[in-house]
Amino acid sequence: MVLNGIDIASYQSGMNTGTISADFIILKATEGTGYINPTWRSQADKALAAGKKIGFYHFQRGGNPVAEADYFVKTVKPYIGRAILVLDYEASDAPGTGGAKQWLDRVYATTGVRPLIYTSTSWENSRDFSAIAAANYGLWIAQYNNYNVVSGYQPRDLYGHVNHWKNIAMFQYTSSGRLGGWGGNLDFDVFYGDRAAWYRYAAVNGKVAAPVAKPAVTKGVHFRVPNGFTPESGTFVNGNTEIMTRLHTASVHDKEGGYLPSHGTFAYDSKKRIGDIMWVHHMFGDNDVYLPTGDKYGAWGTTRKR
Known part of the structure; x- marks a missing residue:
């Protein structure tokens, strides 16, 4: 490959x-x-x-x-x-x-x-x-x-x-x-x-920090809106790329949570624009999961509000 x-x-x-x-x-x-x-x-x-x-x-x-x-x-x-x-x-x-x-x-x-x-x-x-x-x-x-x-x-x-x-x-x-x-x-x-x-x-001293690619799972979701996020219930449908989710905070510097594959879906409960990037959020178990969905140039997929 x-x-x-x-x-x-x-x-x-x-x-x-x-x-x-x-x-x-x-x-x-x-x-x-x-x-x-x-x-x-x-x-x-x-x-x-x-x-x-x-x-x-x-x-x-x-x-x-x-x-x-x-x-x-x-x-x-x-x-x-x-x-x-x-x-x-x-x-x-x-x-x-x-x-x-x-x-x-x-x-x-x-x-x-x-x-x-x-x-x-x-x-x-x-x-x-x-x-x-x-x-x-x-x-x-x-x-x-x-x-x-x-x-x-x-x-x-x-x-x-x-x-x-x-x-x-x-x-x-x-x-x-x-x-x-x-x-x-x-x-x-x-x-x-x-x-x-x-x-x-x-890798640092042979220790790989990033996970091997895997789909971001959206099943079994319950909702909790983070502070500063605007409540909105919907589903993001990814385009032709893969997008890395983040755990704990909406930041590309935070812990990686797995990939949303191309054409994958991500159910969300709220959203917030931080800088150039639009983030959406959901809960998986007790973990906050954040997904960047686009920047000031446009969205990387489509959003369906519920």
């Missing part, structure tokens, strides 16, 4: 990451020790609310690798354990592979998450990555055959080979991808694994 997704930076700041067609979205978070992508967090939250998997990358410059690693970790700390972490190793002033390994080692030591390294086939073939591969840091490889427009995900085989890894974790196969809902080119990526494998890459 594979997952299809995109990686984005501030160039795609206007993208609705909740509705764009992607199993995962990897966002640029930081660069060097002085730049933070201004929209990374809001776009990450929308992607999480819509049930997508996320990752963050740091664009390495020529500064101190440990300082750059600490800058990245401080920025993305609230998402550690739920996102894969990546070193983007391609800049003309980037250090040698020893400096790249210093960054990877520091992130691993401070977070417990073993990062991936992103680089091109030309760099992987021409530089000595043996120590990085031996330390079990996964490879995200980039290689384009041409710059022709690719409409929709069309994963292909890598042209050429890699010298230091037996397996590739992820492959960026074009920078000219096109998807509905976005007017410009996109980087298309294929991840060689399923949802559970993705979460293993995000």
Whole structure:
């Protein structure tokens, strides 16, 4: 099984990451020790609310690798354990592979998450990555055959080979991808694994924080309206994506409660808009369950009031 997704930076700041067609979205978070992508967090939250998997990358410059690693970790700390972490190793002033390994080692030591390294086939073939591969840091490889427009995900085989890894974790196969809902080119990526494998890459010290996908159950519901929510009895019918429910509070940072599958239904007793996201609520046993149903750009399914 594979997952299809995109990686984005501030160039795609206007993208609705909740509705764009992607199993995962990897966002640029930081660069060097002085730049933070201004929209990374809001776009990450929308992607999480819509049930997508996320990752963050740091664009390495020529500064101190440990300082750059600490800058990245401080920025993305609230998402550690739920996102894969990546070193983007391609800049003309980037250090040698020893400096790249210093960054990877520091992130691993401070977070417990073993990062991936992103680089091109030309760099992987021409530089000595043996120590990085031996330390079990996964490879995200980039290689384009041409710059022709690719409409929709069309994963292909890598042209050429890699010298230091037996397996590739992820492959960026074009920078000219096109998807509905976005007017410009996109980087298309294929991840060689399923949802559970993705979460293993995000795991802290091998402990997977996120659950394996499962339907959100709505049977056996009794109602209790949370403070601040407006009473409304209805059923939300999901669209073509999966949406992660949350337990305890209406926040994408709270405990994950399972997925509402595509075209699944969710009975609710109340609703509330928090920021850009519309949340609905129901009780399952003694647990409060919250579901994000859309953002300011539109709903992710349909609502039937009772």
